[in-house]
Amino acid sequence: MPSPSFQVETVHLSQFRQGSPKERAEFIRVLGDSFRHTGFVKVAGHAVRQADVDGAYASARAFFALPEAVKRRYLVPGSGGARGFTPFGSEHAKDNPVGDLKEFWHVGQELPAGHPLKPAYGDNLWPEAEVPDFKAHTLALYRALEDCAGTLLEALALYLGLPERSLADMIVDGNSILRIIHYPALRDRYLEGGVRSSAHEDINLITLLPAATDSGLQLRDRSGAWHAVDGLAGEIVADAGDMLSRHVNLKIPSTTHRVVNPASPEAVRYSMPFFCHPRPEVVLDCPEALLGAGETRRFEPITAHAFLMQRLREIGLI
Numbered sequence: 001m002p003s004p005s006f007q008v009e010t011v012h013l014s015q016f017r018q019g020s021p022k023e024r025a026e027f028i029r030v031l032g033d034s035f036r037h038t039g040f041v042k043v044a045g046h047a048v049r050q051a052d053v054d055g056a057y058a059s060a061r062a063f064f065a066l067p068e069a070v071k072r073r074y075l076v077p078g079s080g081g082a083r084g085f086t087p088f089g090s091e092h093a094k095d096n097p098v099g100d101l102k103e104f105w106h107v108g109q110e111l112p113a114g115h116p117l118k119p120a121y122g123d124n125l126w127p128e129a130e131v132p133d134f135k136a137h138t139l140a141l142y143r144a145l146e147d148c149a150g151t152l153l154e155a156l157a158l159y160l161g162l163p164e165r166s167l168a169d170m171i172v173d174g175n176s177i178l179r180i181i182h183y184p185a186l187r188d189r190y191l192e193g194g195v196r197s198s199a200h201e202d203i204n205l206i207t208l209l210p211a212a213t214d215s216g217l218q219l220r221d222r223s224g225a226w227h228a229v230d231g232l233a234g235e236i237v238a239d240a241g242d243m244l245s246r247h248v249n250l251k252i253p254s255t256t257h258r259v260v261n262p263a264s265p266e267a268v269r270y271s272m273p274f275f276c277h278p279r280p281e282v283v284l285d286c287p288e289a290l291l292g293a294g295e296t297r298r299f300e301p302i303t304a305h306a307f308l309m310q311r312l313r314e315i316g317l318i
């Protein structure tokens, strides 16, 4: 039975940015409680422009419609798919040997020449010849989602009683990834036993999902029941990942979620999760101020980079 209190709340980000002190406090409370109880929250009233979301979806449609051989020109073997194209069926969840029924493209942090982290991140790839506006559209969305994530992390830090910028500062110039996913029609491409996105937890701090082009996203509550979580058009669904959960000593869960296969073999789906990562050297270690009386840390400190490598091996990307 689903637990009756299991409710992914919707918050209006403008209340945090421009609201009265009372509205701001209410925003922080509703956002924090929703994250704490469900690992998810829905965000309306944000500054991510629909034109940027639509532009990125248009570029995604154009790119994934290209012949497989052309798409594979943007595959970087041995790179863990950190940039560019990852073919259908490559990624699998930790506990599922069958690849997910999806192909995707990763846009990474785009830093100016000479930035000390540029060599570590490597360069983005762009399908300039085939989809000329792919770069402009996806980078605009990347920046807007990164900004939104910073604000959500400010509110979350305040909810937890931490300094306002303590979580948001971790992601400045962070190793964040915009993943542009195409789930083809099952009629066209299918792997026996495969699902669009098998049950998993996200690795990163938080994930922001502009509304997908179709339903299918579900999250699992503590009793094991699955709930559909579809943001309305224009809303962003946000969820907490393992890095955040670990950093806050499990005070916020990294909730298991999946994307189920559609009833219709014709249905195509696109989605664009933004995986918000710290800079590689940032240490995930529960702040003293978060530990209650007698509470001990459940995890050893680990850098964001070491944690990411450990998890990428588990899901078959490196």
Ligand SMILES: O=C(O)CCC(=O)C(=O)O
Residues within 6 Å of the ligand: 179, 181, 197, 202, 209, 212, 217, 257, 258, 259, 270, 271, 272, 273
């Ligand atoms: O496609 C979606 O809606 C979610 C995908 C997802 O959970 C992921 O890529 O981590």
Ligand SMILES: [Fe+2]
Residues within 6 Å of the ligand: 200, 201, 202, 207, 257
């Ligand atoms: Fe996910």
